[in-house]
Ligand SMILES: Nc1nc2c(c(=O)[nH]1)N[C@H]1C(S)=C(S)[C@@H](COP(=O)(O)O)O[C@H]1N2
């Protein structure tokens with residue numbers, strides 16, 4: 001998003017992307033794959049040492065959640081082929097092609113800082129910490145597109161309760177893996193690696209914030225942030241950090257990777273807000289992937305009833 005603003009993207013390029021997505025959809029809808037996706041069957045992963053051995057494995061005992069939207073889900077093929085994951089390149093199609101080099105087992109997540117029970121969790125232990133739920137959420141990227149994604153995960157607050165934050169814990173800092181061998185995009189200085197994101201404690205405790213380990217009922221594909229990622233549906237997509245290796249409870253507001261890259265463009269809060277434009281483009285509308293006409297962007301991405309109280313008394317033009 002730092003590289004190109006939407007208006008910089010040539011018309012021909014947009015046409016290419018839309019042609020691609022429409023073609024994908026056509027192929028899916030007219031092939032046996034359509035039936036497979038509709039019945040919840042997801043293509044099994046390839047065998048081998050990489051995370052691909054696990055991506056696509058069905059997750060058992062997933063509960064439905066009243067926090068899911070009833071909107072039409074974006075097709076699996078679009079969710080997994082149109083990604084932002086700069087560790088694997090800055091264009092939307094590279095993550096699906098290049099993230100096979102990411103090894104997602106064994107994988108540990110260090111939970112540390114201002115807590116009574118710091119621990120280095122094996123990801124498989126972390127996955128079992130709380131019952132898995134399907135959360136169908138809207139995801140709105142700051143670039144102006146959106147999707148509806150059926151995540152599988154559990155509330156971040158379940159982990160927070162287990163590790164017992166001290167009174168000094170005011171924020172959470174999340175860190176993605178740093179390994180340029182597995183993540184070739186990290187060889188380029190696009191961002192100050194590793195990717196870092198943060199939440200205020202009360203935001204992190206909100207039931208909408210989840211740790212996601214799957215989508216469409218199966219283990220996350222690498223390009224979507226395997227083996228474990230954050231999903232914060234009322235904020236722009238970039239807050240939903242992928243492939244997490246560390247969660248640190250801290251007293252001071254963390255500096256996020258996007259704040260470091262462009263502090264005038266990406267604030268700490270980054271709540272979806274149609275009234276506060278990005279300095280280089282409007283945030284009033286968005287294109288739902290798969291639709292032709294743009295739709296209005298909703299305050300807090302439509303989750304105002306759940307989260308507006310967190311920002312009472314704050315000037316959201318200053319705290320953007
Ligand atoms: N580590 C990491 N996490 C990341 C990103 C990234 O480049 N690196 N991109 C973000 C952005 S800009 C968006 S829109 C979402 C996209 O998630 P998806 O590809 O699963 O739809 O991931 C976010 N998480």
Ligand SMILES: [Mo]
Pocket residue numbers: 001084140141142143236237238
């Ligand atoms: Mo994004």
